[in-house]
Amino acid sequence: MSLHDLEKSFQDKIDKEIKIEPKDWMPEAYRKTNLRQISQHAHSEIVGMLPEGNWITRAPSLKRKVILIAKVQDEAGHGLYLYSAAETLGSSRDQMIADLHSGKAKYSSIFNYPTLTWADMGAVGWLVDGAAILNQVMLCRTSYGPYARAMVRICKEESFHQRQGFESLMVLSKGTQAQRDMCQDAINRWWWPSLMMFGPTDSESTNSDQSIKWKIKRKTNDELRQQFVDMIVEQVKILGMTLPDPDLKWNEERQHYDFGNINWEEFWNVVKGNGPCNKQRLAARNKAHDEGAWVRAAALAYAEKRKNKLKNKAA
Amino acid sequence: MNIQIRKFYYGDIPEDTAQVGSNHSTTNENAWPLWEVFIRSKQGLDHKHAGSLHAADAAMAIENARDVYTRRQEGVSIWVIESKHVHASNPDDAEMFYEPASDKIYRHPTFYDLPDELKHM
Numbered sequence: 001m002s003l004h005d006l007e008k009s010f011q012d013k014i015d016k017e018i019k020i021e022p023k024d025w026m027p028e029a030y031r032k033t034n035l036r037q038i039s040q041h042a043h044s045e046i047v048g049m050l051p052e053g054n055w056i057t058r059a060p061s062l063k064r065k066v067i068l069i070a071k072v073q074d075e076a077g078h079g080l081y082l083y084s085a086a087e088t089l090g091s092s093r094d095q096m097i098a099d100l101h102s103g104k105a106k107y108s109s110i111f112n113y114p115t116l117t118w119a120d121m122g123a124v125g126w127l128v129d130g131a132a133i134l135n136q137v138m139l140c141r142t143s144y145g146p147y148a149r150a151m152v153r154i155c156k157e158e159s160f161h162q163r164q165g166f167e168s169l170m171v172l173s174k175g176t177q178a179q180r181d182m183c184q185d186a187i188n189r190w191w192w193p194s195l196m197m198f199g200p201t202d203s204e205s206t207n208s209d210q211s212i213k214w215k216i217k218r219k220t221n222d223e224l225r226q227q228f229v230d231m232i233v234e235q236v237k238i239l240g241m242t243l244p245d246p247d248l249k250w251n252e253e254r255q256h257y258d259f260g261n262i263n264w265e266e267f268w269n270v271v272k273g274n275g276p277c278n279k280q281r282l283a284a285r286n287k288a289h290d291e292g293a294w295v296r297a298a299a300l301a302y303a304e305k306r307k308n309k310l311k312n313k314a315a
Numbered sequence: 316m317n318i319q320i321r322k323f324y325y326g327d328i329p330e331d332t333a334q335v336g337s338n339h340s341t342t343n344e345n346a347w348p349l350w351e352v353f354i355r356s357k358q359g360l361d362h363k364h365a366g367s368l369h370a371a372d373a374a375m376a377i378e379n380a381r382d383v384y385t386r387r388q389e390g391v392s393i394w395v396i397e398s399k400h401v402h403a404s405n406p407d408d409a410e411m412f413y414e415p416a417s418d419k420i421y422r423h424p425t426f427y428d429l430p431d432e433l434k435h436m
C-alpha cells in the first residue's frame with residue numbers, strides 16, 4: 001500500500017470510530033502528537049501530587065489526612081497509567097522522566113501555583129480536578145486505544161477528587177468568619193488559573209483542526225472552558241461564595257455565562273517557566289528521583305541475584 | 316503530506332513556545348522490565364488485562380499491581396507476566412486471519428429455522 005492509501009484507510013478507521021492500537025499503522029504526526037500529549041498529561045499527574053503533598057502532614061484531622069493521601073496516591077496511579085500508554089508509542093519511561101526533569105517536557109501550568117492555606121486543598125479538588133475531569137471525560141473517547149482506556153480508568157477515580165474538595169470547602173463555608181474568608185481567598189486565587197487550564201482561546205489557534213480530525217480531542221479549548229464556567233457558577237452558589245469576576249453574567253442569547261478576559265500574559269509567563277513554583281516543582285521531582293536511585297539499583301541487583309540463584313539450583 | 320497540528324494546551328503544550336532545558340540522554344540498561352497485569356475482579360470470572368507497569372521482579376510487579384490497580388477492591392487475584400513474553404497476532408494479517416469466519420454463518424444458532432412449537436431449544 002502506498003503512503004497515501006495507508007493514510008486514507010487510517011482516516012477511514014477514525015471516521016468509523018475504530019480505535020487505533022499500538023501495532024496498527026499510523027501517521028508519524030499522529031504518533032508524535034499522542035506521545036507528546038499523553039506524556040505531558042502523565043507529567044501533570046505526577047507534578048500535580050506536589051502542591052497537595054504539601055498539606056498531608058498539616059491536614060486538620062485524621063479524616064482529611066487519609067482522604068488527601070488517597071487522592072495523592074490516585075494521582076500517582078494516573079501518572080502510571082498514562083506513562084504506560086505513552087510507552088506503547090515507542091518512548092521509554094526513563095526518557096520521559098528525563099525530559100520532565102531537564103525541563104524539556106511540559107506539564108500543566110496550574111501546578112506551578114502555590115498551595116498557601118488548607119482551603120487550597122478544597123479549591124484544588126473542586127476547581128483544578130473539576131477542570132481536569134471535563135477534559136478527561138472527553139478523552140475517554142479519544143481515538144488512540146491505550147489513551148482512551150487509561151482515561152476511562154482515571155475518570156472512575158477522579159469523581160471522588162472533586163467531591164472531597166467541594167465537601168471540604170462546604171465545611172469551611174459554614175465555619176467561623178476566618179474559615180469563610182480562607183475559603184473565599186482560595187477560590188479567588190484558583191479561579192483564573194483553573195480557566196487557563198483549558199489553554200488559549202480557539203481564535204489563537206490558527207492551525208487546522210488536525211487533532212479534532214484525528215479525534216484525539218473532540219471539543220475545543222473554548223467549548224470546554226465554557227462548560228466549566230457554566231458548571232462552576234451554579235456550584236459556587238451552594239457554597240455561598242463568589243467567583244472573582246465582575247463580568248460574570250448569564251447571556252440569554254447564548255444560553256451560557258459570559259465571563260471576563262483571561263490574563264494570557266500570566267499564562268504564557270508560567271508556561272515559559274516563570275510561574276511562582278516552576279523551579280521548586282522541578283527541584284522536588286529531581287530530588288526525589290536522585291534520592292531514589294539507590295533503591296532502584298538495589299531492587300534490580302536483588303532481582304538479578306535471585307535469578308542467578310534459581311539458575312544455579314537448576315544446574 | 317504537510318500536516319499542521321492544532322495546538323491544544325491542556326496536557327499538550329507546544330514545543331515551539333516551551334522552554335527547552337538541557338537534554339541529557341539516558342540509557343535504558345538500568346530500567347526495570349515491563350510487566351502486563353491481569354486481574355480477576357471476582358471469584359469465578361476470568362483474569363482480564365488491566366494495564367502494565369515496571370518492576371524489578373515478579374513479586375514486586377504483583378505488589379505494585381495491587382497498589383495501582385486494586386485500590387478500590389477491583390480484584391481478588393492478580394497475574395503478572397513480563398511483556399516481552401507476550402506473543403501477539405499481527406494486525407496487518409487481520410483480514411486473512413479472521414475473515415474466513417465471516418461466511419460460516421451455520422456456526423450460529425440463528426442459522427437454523429425451526430418451528431415455533433418447538434420448545435426449550
Ligand SMILES: [Fe+2]
Pocket residue numbers: 045074075078154158
Ligand atoms: Fe488525576
Ligand SMILES: [Fe+2]
Pocket residue numbers: 075129158161
Ligand atoms: Fe485528580
